[in-house]
Amino acid sequence: MTRTLPSTGESLLVRTDFSDDERWRAMVDAATRPWDSGDGEYTAALTLVDDPAFDGLTPADVTEVVENPPPYYVFLADADTMADPERSILAVDTADTSVDPPTFRVHPSQMPAVENNLFIANLGFDDFASAVGADGVFRGFTPPRTARTLDKTALLEAIDGSSAAAVPADAIEIYRASLTQWPRPGVDGLYVHARDSHDEQVRRRQHNEYRYNSWVIGLDETITALADRGDSGQLVIAGFPTAVTAAIADRPVGHCSVWVDSATLVPVAVLATGNPDGWPTA
Incomplete structure (x- = not known):
């Protein structure tokens, strides 16, 4: 089966688990809510790929689908997303073409911050990957201690x-x-x-x-x-x-x-x- 990701000019959120439509919709709703940064509201500009052809897609598969970036990153709603009460989303670094590309998980509330900054290259993949919690989920950068x-x-x-x-x-x-x-x-x-x-x-x-x-x-x-x-x-x-x-x-x-x-x-x-x-x- 040939799997081709759409070229829309927006960040891609690819559904790879089709076990629960309600959880998928709840995750999309949480990930696309506006985020108040303190100087304005931002929203994750996501193209949703809800196609059973991508069922079971793994990070390694993504690097095969994306032969020549862009996109330089892809978000996956995988089986762990659906099982996780927080609905954390998997970010995959497609600029790395190895069989085991770098990944980290994103709390849906942080998707606007992650997507916006990755899209304009204001911050890199490693900036977020190095700021995850012990469970591998990015929930925002730690504010300075006062x-x-x-x-x-x-x-x-x-x-x-x-x-x-x-x-x-x-x-x-x-x-x-x-x-x-x-x-x-x-x-x-x-x-x-x-x-x-x-x-x-x-x-x-x-x-x-x-x-x-x-x-x-x-x-x-x-x-x-x-x-x-x-x-x-x-x-x-x-x-x-x-x-x-x-x-x-x-x-x-x-x-x-x-x-x-x-x-x-x-x-x-x-x-x-x-x-x-x-x-x-x-």
Whole structure:
């Protein structure tokens, strides 16, 4: 069967899974909604290729169909798109003619930003591919972190509002003691997004970046708690040298990181790590 992509001068969104018409329409609707960039609204200019001839088309197949770019990229609505609750769309770099071309997935809400910038070559494929989350989905570029000074007394009062299931008792003990010994009334914090912090901790765990720390408390629980927050708003992260508590009485001092709700200051996650062996113990 000969498969030929249309030449329309617009970006192509090719349907490669025909298992659910309703999900296809919902994904198209989400991907073509206007995006407010702050200085105007933009829409993904997509030519929809809804042709059963492309059923099962893979990224490797795309490089065969597109023998000589343009197009330099193609979007695919594949089986994973239809199965994914977020309906993430697969972007394929057709400028790479290898049998395994570069790809990344796009959240439908980000299609106007991705499509517009790729179309005018304002940003390249790698710019987006290098900014995906741990799950390989691009959800937008991380905004610059902004600072916030937190009140020490308010932080201490908010500790009792934490969920025992989300934050281990020994981690809370370390946080409370470390915060209590903090010498200033204000604590420097940074606004962060829960998903970005989650992805960073997942990457650190995958690359075993805590292997040189003499002890680690709360890593798995931190990843779970940050995942549970998902896209539900900003957090503030702060850090302190650890105080000596019963939980770490026989261990070297280290560092305590805490993610708190930006409105209530209730701790969402606490990660405590000991200094590498051989570092000063006090």
